[in-house]
Amino acid sequence: MLEVTDVVAGYGRGVVLQGVSLSVADGEILGVLGRNGMGKSTLIRVLAGLLRPRGGRLRVAGVDLTKAPAHVRSRHGIAVVPQGRGVFGDLSVTENLRLGRLAAGTRVTEDRHRQVLEYFPRLAERPRQRAGTMSGGEQQMLAIARALMAEPRILLLDEPSDGIMPVLVRQIADHLRAINRAEGLTTVVVEQNVPMVARMASRCLILEGGTIVAGGTPDELAASGEIERHLGV
Numbered sequence: 483m484l485e486v487t488d489v490v491a492g493y494g495r496g497v498v499l500q501g502v503s504l505s506v507a508d509g510e511i512l513g514v515l516g517r518n519g520m521g522k523s524t525l526i527r528v529l530a531g532l533l534r535p536r537g538g539r540l541r542v543a544g545v546d547l548t549k550a551p552a553h554v555r556s557r558h559g560i561a562v563v564p565q566g567r568g569v570f571g572d573l574s575v576t577e578n579l580r581l582g583r584l585a586a587g588t589r590v591t592e593d594r595h596r597q598v599l600e601y602f603p604r605l606a607e608r609p610r611q612r613a614g615t616m617s618g619g620e621q622q623m624l625a626i627a628r629a630l631m632a633e634p635r636i637l638l639l640d641e642p643s644d645g646i647m648p649v650l651v652r653q654i655a656d657h658l659r660a661i662n663r664a665e666g667l668t669t670v671v672v673e674q675n676v677p678m679v680a681r682m683a684s685r686c687l688i689l690e691g692g693t694i695v696a697g698g699t700p701d702e703l704a705a706s707g708e709i710e711r712h713l714g715v
């Protein structure tokens with residue numbers, strides 16, 4: 483579904499990603515683990531079309547989208563949940579979701595709204611609550627729900643555990659897993675939270691020094707000591 487080959491990217495003269503290659507199968511949940519500053523957000527920006535890579539290639543379902551900007555990638559079914567969530571604090575849950583629908587154009591229906599709320603009972607309970615008054619975990623759920631309104635084929639998540647208490651992190655991981663199962667949604671999550679990724683991802687890569695240094699199932703990476711070696715946990 484998603485194929486990234488030898489991507490080089492950075493800012494100004496600095497190079498952050500120094501030849502990253504990865505592929506994600508249709509319906510797979512891939513976790514990319516890395517410590518602070520290892521380039522996880524940079525990778526998400528490149529996948530979402532928000533940062534133009536200096537080299538390498540990106541394909542979605544066989545179509546070369548290397549040069550496609552974010553709005554074109556969105557039409558090809560890529561949705562992103564940014565770090566820090568990016569919900570509209572002054573708007574209600576319903577209004578935030580409607581904006582997700584607007585962004586998707588006309589093909590999304592009221593049925594989708596209902597379906598997305600079924601995945602997140604906490605949001606369904608509070609349609610009129612302003613997003614800014616919700617807890618970090620609820621705002622993260624709203625950010626994910628809003629991205630889902632577009633009925634994406636690929637969901638990109640940038641550190642969804644950031645600033646959220648562990649019980650809600652586990653819930654969010656379980657929701658993402660359930661959505662993945664129900665819709666066959668291909669998911670890429672970049673994280674430093676190992677338990678969250680272990681709970682939801684079928685396969686993991688470790689990003690360090692601008693390249694992928696290890697890969698395997700979460701259990702394999704824990705057993706071989708790679709997680710401890712590269713993430714220090």
Ligand SMILES: Nc1ncnc2c1ncn2[C@@H]1O[C@H](COP(=O)(O)OP(=O)(O)OP(=O)(O)O)[C@@H](O)[C@H]1O
Binds near residue numbers: 493525
């Ligand atoms: N807009 C920018 N301009 C210049 N340098 C940047 C910019 N954004 C990120 N960087 C640098 O690129 C490197 C990788 O940053 P990135 O945000 O991708 O890391 P990360 O793994 O997501 O880190 P964190 O876990 O702290 O969010 C860092 O050294 C950072 O300072």
